[in-house]
Amino acid sequence: MGSNIQSINRAASILALILESENSPSFTQIMETTGLARSTASRLLASLEDNHLVARNEENLYSAGPMITRFSHSTGPEEDLIAQSQEAMELLSQETREAINLAILVGDEVQQISQLDSKYLMGNVNWVGLSVPTHCSAVGKAFLAFGNAATTGRLKKRTAKSITNRAALEKDLKKVRARGWALSDSELEVGLTAIGAPIFGADGHVVAALSVSGPTMRLNKDRVEVIGALIARQGSLISQQLGYTAQHGTVKEHSTSDRKVGAA
Amino acid sequence: MGSNIQSINRAASILALILESENSPSFTQIMETTGLARSTASRLLASLEDNHLVARNEENLYSAGPMITRFSHSTGPEEDLIAQSQEAMELLSQETREAINLAILVGDEVQQISQLDSKYLMGNVNWVGLSVPTHCSAVGKAFLAFGNAATTGRLKKRTAKSITNRAALEKDLKKVRARGWALSDSELEVGLTAIGAPIFGADGHVVAALSVSGPTMRLNKDRVEVIGALIARQGSLISQQLGYTAQHGTVKEHSTSDRKVGAA
DNA sequence: AACACGAGTTCCATAATATGGAACATATTC
DNA sequence: GAATATGTTCCATATTATGGAACTCGTGTT
Numbered sequence: 001m002g003s004n005i006q007s008i009n010r011a012a013s014i015l016a017l018i019l020e021s022e023n024s025p026s027f028t029q030i031m032e033t034t035g036l037a038r039s040t041a042s043r044l045l046a047s048l049e050d051n052h053l054v055a056r057n058e059e060n061l062y063s064a065g066p067m068i069t070r071f072s073h074s075t076g077p078e079e080d081l082i083a084q085s086q087e088a089m090e091l092l093s094q095e096t097r098e099a100i101n102l103a104i105l106v107g108d109e110v111q112q113i114s115q116l117d118s119k120y121l122m123g124n125v126n127w128v129g130l131s132v133p134t135h136c137s138a139v140g141k142a143f144l145a146f147g148n149a150a151t152t153g154r155l156k157k158r159t160a161k162s163i164t165n166r167a168a169l170e171k172d173l174k175k176v177r178a179r180g181w182a183l184s185d186s187e188l189e190v191g192l193t194a195i196g197a198p199i200f201g202a203d204g205h206v207v208a209a210l211s212v213s214g215p216t217m218r219l220n221k222d223r224v225e226v227i228g229a230l231i232a233r234q235g236s237l238i239s240q241q242l243g244y245t246a247q248h249g250t251v252k253e254h255s256t257s258d259r260k261v262g263a264a
Numbered sequence: 265m266g267s268n269i270q271s272i273n274r275a276a277s278i279l280a281l282i283l284e285s286e287n288s289p290s291f292t293q294i295m296e297t298t299g300l301a302r303s304t305a306s307r308l309l310a311s312l313e314d315n316h317l318v319a320r321n322e323e324n325l326y327s328a329g330p331m332i333t334r335f336s337h338s339t340g341p342e343e344d345l346i347a348q349s350q351e352a353m354e355l356l357s358q359e360t361r362e363a364i365n366l367a368i369l370v371g372d373e374v375q376q377i378s379q380l381d382s383k384y385l386m387g388n389v390n391w392v393g394l395s396v397p398t399h400c401s402a403v404g405k406a407f408l409a410f411g412n413a414a415t416t417g418r419l420k421k422r423t424a425k426s427i428t429n430r431a432a433l434e435k436d437l438k439k440v441r442a443r444g445w446a447l448s449d450s451e452l453e454v455g456l457t458a459i460g461a462p463i464f465g466a467d468g469h470v471v472a473a474l475s476v477s478g479p480t481m482r483l484n485k486d487r488v489e490v491i492g493a494l495i496a497r498q499g500s501l502i503s504q505q506l507g508y509t510a511q512h513g514t515v516k517e518h519s520t521s522d523r524k525v526g527a528a
Numbered sequence: 529a530a531c532a533c534g535a536g537t538t539c540c541a542t543a544a545t546a547t548g549g550a551a552c553a554t555a556t557t558c
Numbered sequence: 559g560a561a562t563a564t565g566t567t568c569c570a571t572a573t574t575a576t577g578g579a580a581c582t583c584g585t586g587t588t
């Protein structure tokens with residue numbers, strides 16, 4: 001009881017704050033709530049982030065890190081989302097030879113929790129643990145189109161092709177709903193194309209999203225269409241494994257407008 | 265990248281080891297895998313435990329702590345087990361005035377993740393974060409009776425009334441299945457009586473258990489029967505909220521024997 | 529444009545803090 | 559009952575985390 005390590009106590013109290021607060025707290029909030037010195041809070045958070053225990057937003061809002069969210073989704077009632085998706089991911093990997101990712105929604109961003117590497121020499125690095133905005137990633141759009149996720153705040157212009165206008169985004173999402181898969185063509189990073197599809201849980205919510213991503217050079221229009229159909233099908237198969245039983249095609253009234261906006 | 269806190273890096277690597285390994289690692293395994301000095305590992309683990317980041321078995325096996333399991337179950341696809349159970353717990357609290365707990369299975373033990381305190385002066389302390397063996401607790405028995413949980417190793421004799429014989433335990437579990445609730449009468453701690461009932465998820469597995477617990481003095485035979493019926497009903501209601509749709513009464517063939525035994 | 533302000537990070541001297549070896553408990557085995 | 563295996567506590571040591579201040583970066587204001 002008395003034999004405690006100070007830095008760990010402090011780090012743990014920060015973690016507790018982040019895990020228990022509903023909305024992702026900001027650096028300043030954390031600093032003030034815990035009563036730690038600025039520099040100390042900064043260092044502790046950096047360390048926690050490096051160790052994947054917390055994840056940080058582009059706006060310096062903190063949420064649970066990949067190590068924890070990954071654990072959350074590899075255990076518990078839905079009995080191993082990662083394991084359930086393994087087979088489909090391997091099939092996609094064989095068919096496309098590109099990088100395959102499984103991602104979940106954390107806060108207002110999308111976090112990769114599992115990956116199969118590209119078979120090409122020029123493939124993307126390991127994304128596990130990486131968080132990306134919803135509006136300019138394929139997985140993110142899958143959540144936006146089919147789930148109750150909403151964009152909050154300004155839509156960042158990551159590249160020249162990023163969609164930063166809500167009306168334009170909504171138009172794009174309509175296409176996503178129609179064909180069952182989402183596309184991000186150089187919207188997150190120049191030269192990077194990704195195709196994403198949703199995975200529905202038993203209760204009808206989007207619990208995760210699959211993606212195939214690789215260099216735009218290799219993923220031309222025709223290839224994208226083929227992969228799109230493929231990934232949508234695999235996502236749908238996993239959804240069925242998870243107990244999702246909706247009749248395909250009759251996607252009924254997914255809310256198109258923002259349901260809630262972050263405590264502004 | 266270079267500005268890291270050593271103790272946190274080390275603690276994080278321990279955490280990673282625990283969260284990522286399927287079977288709960290032992291102290292020695294952790295120490296050897298991480299390459300830390302014995303004393304250091306011991307202190308770090310003690311600190312992590314004090315901060316509820318890891319939980320330790322009676323056999324010194326480590327698993328994810330309440331802070332993390334609590335997070336896992338307050339988020340994700342089943343959309344807040346704790347919130348879903350709140351109403352039922354409050355009702356039980358009003359009716360019984362005793363301590364009400366919500367527990368989940370972690371490894372081979374049962375961990376409390378939510379509690380409403382007793383209204384009496386002599387009530388039990390805050391159990392949130394506490395792990396107890398399955399075979400001598402009411403919640404534990406609920407998991408054993410209705411879920412695919414299994415006892416592993418020796419059954420510890422916590423009190424004179426603890427059931428330490430597997431045949432005797434199985435007989436008790438049969439009663440539990442028949443009436444829909446479990447009883448632990450001074451089996452965990454002398455003078456402590458608890459009544460537990462299972463909560464089923466949409467897929468038919470037991471995802472959590474409810475309990476009412478208090479001094480044996482206040483919980484006499486009649487009262488136990490009344491509370492048993494009450495708590496079984498509330499558990500069943502929550503199950504329905506979670507999407508469980510089994511026909512009540514026809515509990516079909518819950519596996520009665522141990523399904524799997526820990527990697528021995 | 530220039531300025532002031534807010535939010536975070538990095539630097540650095542300081543000492544407080546975590547460290548690891550060894551001694552000390554506590555089970556388990558032969 | 560000795561011997562081994564597994565963890566915990568102690569304690570001197572210097573390594574390591576700490577917090578104030580300086581610095582950087584971004585944003586809004588006149």
